[in-house]
Structures are given as C-alpha cells and as structure tokens.
Amino acid sequence: MDDPTLSDLLRQFGLSDKEVDTYLTLLEHGEAKASTIAEAAGVSKRYVYSISEKLEERGFVSVNDHVVPTTIRANPPEAVIETLSGNLDQMRPELEARYSQAAPQSDEFEVVKSRVTVIKRIKSLIGGAENELSLSIPYEHLPEVADELHEAVDRDVFVLLVVTGVDPLVDLELDGVASVARAWRELMPTMVTADRISSLIAPTEMISRSNSGKQAIAFTQEQLSPVMVGSFFGNYWPSATEVYVTEPGDLPGTYTDFRSAVLQATLHLRAGLPVSARIRGRPVHSDSETTEIDGRIVEVRQGLLSPINNDFPVQNALVVETDDGTYMVGGSGAFVEDFEAEAVELYVDEDAETEE
Numbered sequence: 227m228d229d230p231t232l233s234d235l236l237r238q239f240g241l242s243d244k245e246v247d248t249y250l251t252l253l254e255h256g257e258a259k260a261s262t263i264a265e266a267a268g269v270s271k272r273y274v275y276s277i278s279e280k281l282e283e284r285g286f287v288s289v290n291d292h293v294v295p296t297t298i299r300a301n302p303p304e305a306v307i308e309t310l311s312g313n314l315d316q317m318r319p320e321l322e323a324r325y326s327q328a329a330p331q332s333d334e335f336e337v338v339k340s341r342v343t344v345i346k347r348i349k350s351l352i353g354g355a356e357n358e359l360s361l362s363i364p365y366e367h368l369p370e371v372a373d374e375l376h377e378a379v380d381r382d383v384f385v386l387l388v389v390t391g392v393d394p395l396v397d398l399e400l401d402g403v404a405s406v407a408r409a410w411r412e413l414m415p416t417m418v419t420a421d422r423i424s425s426l427i428a429p430t431e432m433i434s435r436s437n438s439g440k441q442a443i444a445f446t447q448e449q450l451s452p453v454m455v456g457s458f459f460g461n462y463w464p465s466a467t468e469v470y471v472t473e474p475g476d477l478p479g480t481y482t483d484f485r486s487a488v489l490q491a492t493l494h495l496r497a498g499l500p501v502s503a504r505i506r507g508r509p510v511h512s513d514s515e516t517t518e519i520d521g522r523i524v525e526v527r528q529g530l531l532s533p534i535n536n537d538f539p540v541q542n543a544l545v546v547e548t549d550d551g552t553y554m555v556g557g558s559g560a561f562v563e564d565f566e567a568e569a570v571e572l573y574v575d576e577d578a579e580t581e582e
Contacts, residue, residue, distance in 0.1 A: 239310060242356050243482070244269060244381055248277045249286055249300070257290075257299035268479075270380045274298070285309035338442040341435070344428050347444050348418050349374050355420040357483040358384045360458050362417045365392035365409065367433055375403040379472075384486035386463070386530070387470075390414050390430075394467035401470070405489060406530055408466030416442075417458055422558070423447075425454045452559065459529060460539035468532045477501070478573035484557025485530060487570035488542040492526050500575040503546055503555075507567040510560050519555075519565060521548030522575055544570075 236246045244267075251267040252258070260278070264271040278298045281287045286306055290297045338344050352359060352374040359378060363371065368389055378385055379402055387404035394409035416433045419425040428442035445451075474493040481487035487503075494501045504520045525545035529536040536542065543563050544555045555570075556563035 244273070244356070245277050245281065248274060249281055252281075252287055252298060252300040255300075257297050259295050259297055261295075263298060269382065273380045276377075276381075334444075334446040336444045338426075338428070338444055341432055341438070344416075344426070344432060344442045345370055347426050347442075348416070351418050351420040351424055351426060352378050354424070355383045356381075357421050358386075358485060359421075360386045360417070360419050360455055362388040362390060362414055362458065362462060364413060364416070364430070364433055365389035365398065368403070372403055379403065379405070384483045384489070386458075386485075388414070388458075388462055388466050389469075390466075394469050398469055404470060405472045405486070406468070407470035408463060409469045410462070410466035412465075414462055417454060417462075419451050419454045419458070422451050422455060425451045427454065456540050463529070464534070464539065471531060478571060480569060480571045482569050484567050484570065485542050487567070487572060488526060488528050488544060488557075489530050490572055491523055491544060492528055492531055494572070494574075495523065495526060502573055502575040503544060504571040504573070505544075505546065505555055505565065505567045506569045507555070507565050510556070510563055510566050516568065519546060519548050519550075519553060521546045521553075523547075523572075524552070527554075 233246050233250070236249065237243070241249065248263060248267045248269065251263055255262065255266070260271045260274040264274045267274070269277075278287055278289050282289050285301060287301055288299045290299060338347060348361075348363075348371055352361070352371060355378055361371075361375075375385060375387070385404045387400070387407040388410060389398065389400070389407065390410045391413045392398065392409050393411055398407075398409060400407045413430040415430060416428040417426070424444075424446045426442060426444040429438070429440040431438040432440040432442055471493070474497060475490050477490075477494065477499075479490060481490065491501055491503070500522065502520070502522045504518065506516060506518050508514060508516050523544050524547045527536045527541055527543045527545070528534065529539055529542060541562070542557065543560075546553050546555055553564040555565040555567050557567055560566040
C-alpha cells in the first residue's frame with residue numbers, strides 16, 4: 227500500500243478537501259492576503275475567510291485582522307504538530323472511557339416529529355455537504371435555508387434545487403443558492419441528499435405547518451441515498467421547469483463531482499468552446515485498475531439542463547474521443563458506460579480552436 231500523502235493525513239484530522247487545498251496554498255505562500263489565497267486555491271475570498279477562522283481555531287494558521295488588508299499566516303510546522311499531538315493526548319482518556327459504552331452502528335435512521343427539527347436537519351445537511359446536494363423545498367420556505375445554500379455554493383458544492391408550490395413564470399430569487407434550479411407549481415415532498423450519503427424526506431404538510439402530525443425520516447445509508455437521488459431525478463426534476471442556471475466556470479477546472487463536470491462541459495460546449503477532458507477512473511466492464519484517459523468531448527448526454535438528451539433519468543455521461551478510441555464516461559456507480567470517473571479535469575482544446 228502506498229504511503230499516505232500530506233493531503234490524506236490532513237483529511238484524517240478532519241479537514242475537508244477545500245480546507246486542505248486552502249491550507250496547502252497558505253503553506254506555500256507563508257503569509258498572504260485572502261484575495262491571493264482565493265485566487266491560488268480556486269475558491270471565493272469569502273470562503274477563505276470562513277476557512278481561515280476554522281483553521282485558526284485548530285492551530286494551523288493565524289489571522290492578522292489588526293492590519294489592513296487582513297493577512298493570513300501559516301503557523302510554523304512544529305507548532306502545528308505540537309498542537310495536534312496535544313489534542314490527541316487529551317482525547318485518549320475520553321476515548322478509552324467511552325469505548326465500551328456504545329455499540330458500533332454503520333447506518334443511522336431517525337424519525338423526526340418536529341418541524342423545527344426538520345429545518346435544523348436540512349440546514350445541517352446543507353452545511354455538511356462537500357461535493358453535491360439535491361434539494362426540493364416549497365419556495366415560500368426557501369429563505370429559511372437560503373444562507374446555508376449560499377455558503378454551499380460559495381464552497382463549490384454542486385447544488386440542484388427544485389422549488390415547489392410556485393409559478394415558474396414569475397420572477398424568483400434564486401441567484402447564488404443553486405447551480406441549477408427548477409420550479410414546479412405542485413407541492414412535492416421536501417427531499418434533501420448530501421454527497422449521496424445522508425438524506426432526509428419530509429411530507430409537504432410538515433414543512434408548511436408546525437402541528438401537522440406528520441413525521442420525517444432522516445438517514446445515513448450509502449445504499450439507500452442513491453435511491454433518493456434516483457427518485458429526485460426520475461420523478462420530480464423532469465416535471466419542473468428550469469428557472470436558473472449558473473454561469474460557466476473558468477477552465478481549466480477539476481471536478482470530483484461528476485455531475486458538476488457534466489454541467490460545466492455542457493455550458494462550455496453550448497457556448498461554442500472545444501472542450502477536452504482528462505479523466506481518472508476505471509473501465510466498467512473489466513477488472514483493470516485505475517487509469518487515465520484524455521481526449522476531446524464530442525457529446526454530452528445529460529438530464530441536468532434543458533433540453534435534456536439522456537437515455538434514462540439518472541444518466542449523465544461524457545463521450546470522449548481519444549487517440550485509442552471513443553469512450554462513454556459515467557460517474558460513480560456507472561454501469562452502462564465504458565468508464566467510471568473518479569475525477570475530471572476540463573480544459574479548452576487550444577489546438578482545436580486554432581484549427582477552427
């Protein structure tokens with residue numbers, strides 16, 4: 227087994243992928259303004275400030291907010307290691323004391339009886355999402371979770387949103403709360419799934435009334451959450467009307483969430499850019515190990531943007547033409563495609579631009 231990288235070790239201490247990227251960028255600069263770190267790490271300045279506060283609390287950095295402009299300085303490695311070691315030493319007695327008090331639990335299910343608790347669970351799922359979030363909620367109750375959605379978008383979470391019980395032809399306030407949003411006149415259950423692992427489903431009445439007598443279910447189950455996502459895309463997403471789409475992101479860009487890569491590829495291709503992809507993953511129909519393919523995207527089959535052109539509701543795929551042949555690439559759990567992607571780098575094919 228390969229030795230863990232610095233990034234892997236930092237994740238073991240609870241840092242998210244974006245936190246790791248931001249911290250490593252800070253290490254390289256030593257001390258810098260938030261705008262410099264944001265540009266280098268590929269995140270927003272607002273998110274750098276938010277992450278820096280968390281990193282400062284854990285002893286990784288120091289935020290110099292007494293100067294103008296504010297700068298962020300990476301603490302010396304020996305100080306960081308000393309802090310982490312001290313935290314581990316403090317944890318040991320508590321871990322040993324609690325070890326036998328709880329049975330191992332791989333899956334979590336919770337029946338939620340209170341509307342207030344449902345909203346708290348939804349906010350928690352949004353706040354904890356790192357890669358992808360799908361959410362349906364009555365439009366009149368969107369303001370209750372709007373701040374959390376803004377923060378999720380700011381940290382580059384791919385957010386698919388259906389607002390219900392509202393006319394899609396009216397002017398809706400959706401800028402910055404989603405990557406793609408749809409609206410539906412009908413009310414549907416409130417559903418949220420974060421990173422295809424944790425989900426919640428609540429009857430419409432439970433969100434609309436505080437004393438409905440209805441119950442919601444929240445669960446963390448890797449086998450069941452994809453079923454929720456499938457229901458979201460298969461039953462509700464096609465019925466709603468597209469009302470908001472984010473602007474295309476800058477290229478080159480790397481995506482660990484495959485649907486986000488599909489969205490960006492679609493937006494750039496529709497803008498007339500020749501887009502290529504460098505994809506790390508594995509062949510679907512063989513036992514070959516992880517490998518890489520690189521080529522021009524000649525087609526996208528997707529159900530994220532109108533007009534939809536996929537073959538079945540959950541299909542989102544890139545068709546990539548390489549020197550070795552043409553491959554259809556899918557995301558996690560791909561079974562009809564040729565290749566299952568783990569990470570996708572999209573870039574503009576400059577040679578193709580020159581030829582045109």
